Amino acid sequence: MSLLKNNKFTTVKDVADIEGLMGKALHYKSNPFVDKDLGENRKIGLLFLNPSLRTRLSTQIAAQNLGMEAVIFNVDKDGWRLEFEDGAIMNGSTSEHIKEAAPVLGSYFDILGIRSFPTLQDQEEDYREGYLNAFIQYCGKPVISLESATLHPLQSLTDLITIQEEAAGKEKIKVLMTWAPHVKPLPQCVANSFAEWVNAWGKAEFVIANPDGYNLSVEYTQGATVVHNQEEALQNADFIYVKNWSAYEEYGMMPGLHADWMLTNEKLALTNNAKVMHCLPVRRNVELSDEILDSSNSIVTKEAGNRVWAAQAVISELLKMNS
Numbered sequence: 001m002s003l004l005k006n007n008k009f010t011t012v013k014d015v016a017d018i019e020g021l022m023g024k025a026l027h028y029k030s031n032p033f034v035d036k037d038l039g040e041n042r043k044i045g046l047l048f049l050n051p052s053l054r055t056r057l058s059t060q061i062a063a064q065n066l067g068m069e070a071v072i073f074n075v076d077k078d079g080w081r082l083e084f085e086d087g088a089i090m091n092g093s094t095s096e097h098i099k100e101a102a103p104v105l106g107s108y109f110d111i112l113g114i115r116s117f118p119t120l121q122d123q124e125e126d127y128r129e130g131y132l133n134a135f136i137q138y139c140g141k142p143v144i145s146l147e148s149a150t151l152h153p154l155q156s157l158t159d160l161i162t163i164q165e166e167a168a169g170k171e172k173i174k175v176l177m178t179w180a181p182h183v184k185p186l187p188q189c190v191a192n193s194f195a196e197w198v199n200a201w202g203k204a205e206f207v208i209a210n211p212d213g214y215n216l217s218v219e220y221t222q223g224a225t226v227v228h229n230q231e232e233a234l235q236n237a238d239f240i241y242v243k244n245w246s247a248y249e250e251y252g253m254m255p256g257l258h259a260d261w262m263l264t265n266e267k268l269a270l271t272n273n274a275k276v277m278h279c280l281p282v283r284r285n286v287e288l289s290d291e292i293l294d295s296s297n298s299i300v301t302k303e304a305g306n307r308v309w310a311a312q313a314v315i316s317e318l319l320k321m322n323s
């Protein structure tokens with residue numbers, strides 16, 4: 001039985017068995033090379049339209065642990081500028097249409113991973129996931145999201161296994177996702193995705209705290225308790241997931257800077273000695289204080305280390321589905 005429902009990995013909705021996939025990731029953590037022949041003679045193409053440290057390296061390592069060859073291509077810097085619009089008269093700055101580029105890439109690789117951030121200009125356009133969906137439509141191969149306009153599923157699977165490891169069998173845990181300040185508008189995707197996965201997992205009391213004006217789309221938060229008072233939300237939290245995001249309603253805007261939402265030791269004292277998580281990269285002393293990041297409560301680097309095992313579980317399932 002496959003742990004995936006669909007021949008792609010772009011949302012928790014593509015997963016048939018969340019606990020099974022988490023278990024598989026943790027199994028790989030203990031036995032990284034147990035399936036080292038599974039991907040023999042197969043190739044994964046990792047396509048980036050935006051920067052990345054963790055995703056590109058952890059996914060490459062995960063593929064190599066399965067015996068695959070991983071090729072990274074920075075589409076934004078090294079490829080032709082792509083056109084996505086149907087019927088476009090290409091007499092401007094775009095040189096190649098996705099209708100040619102995607103099937104060509106599909107012919108070179110067995111699996112494709114794609115990172116494409118939102119523009120934060122047009123909510124409707126970003127939430128339609130035009131880039132990701134065009135690749136899926138035209139490449140003819142299974143696609144893994146390496147962070148799209150609205151979601152970051154490899155990050156969220158990682159976050160759940162990290163929580164499971166740290167909770168160490170504790171029955172009732174409270175997970176708080178809190179908005180944090182930032183200097184520029186960031187996508188909602190990491191926060192949407194974490195909410196989508198924690199809600200689908202259903203094993204935690206889940207609270208989201210954000211200032212007025214920063215509510216996420218209910219499509220992802222449904223099931224969580226959304227509050228606007230951070231101190232109240234911090235009470236008895238076992239895990240604090242820290243993330244900035246720009247406004248969803250007043251799309252891509254920053255309706256208030258709220259520097260006082262940065263987590264400090266004083267605030268951490270309100271919690272159940274909570275572990276602090278962040279997807280990284282993090283801006284020190286803007287999003288999270290030095291005193292938290294340098295304390296034993298911070299598990300951010302351990303969390304990033306777990307990215308390998310989440311990616312390995314997903315690639316392994318896709319290899320088996322397409323063997």
Ligand SMILES: NCCC[C@H](NC(=O)CCC(=O)O)C(=O)O
Pocket residue numbers: 147186187188189190244279280281283
């Ligand atoms: N892939 C992990 C997060 C990516 C992105 N962060 C950023 O763009 C941070 C940029 C900066 O701090 O300059 C985000 O929040 O969605």
Ligand SMILES: NC(=O)OP(=O)(O)O
Pocket residue numbers: 051052053054055056147155279280281
């Ligand atoms: N957390 C994460 O996706 O990091 P990168 O942007 O460095 O890949």
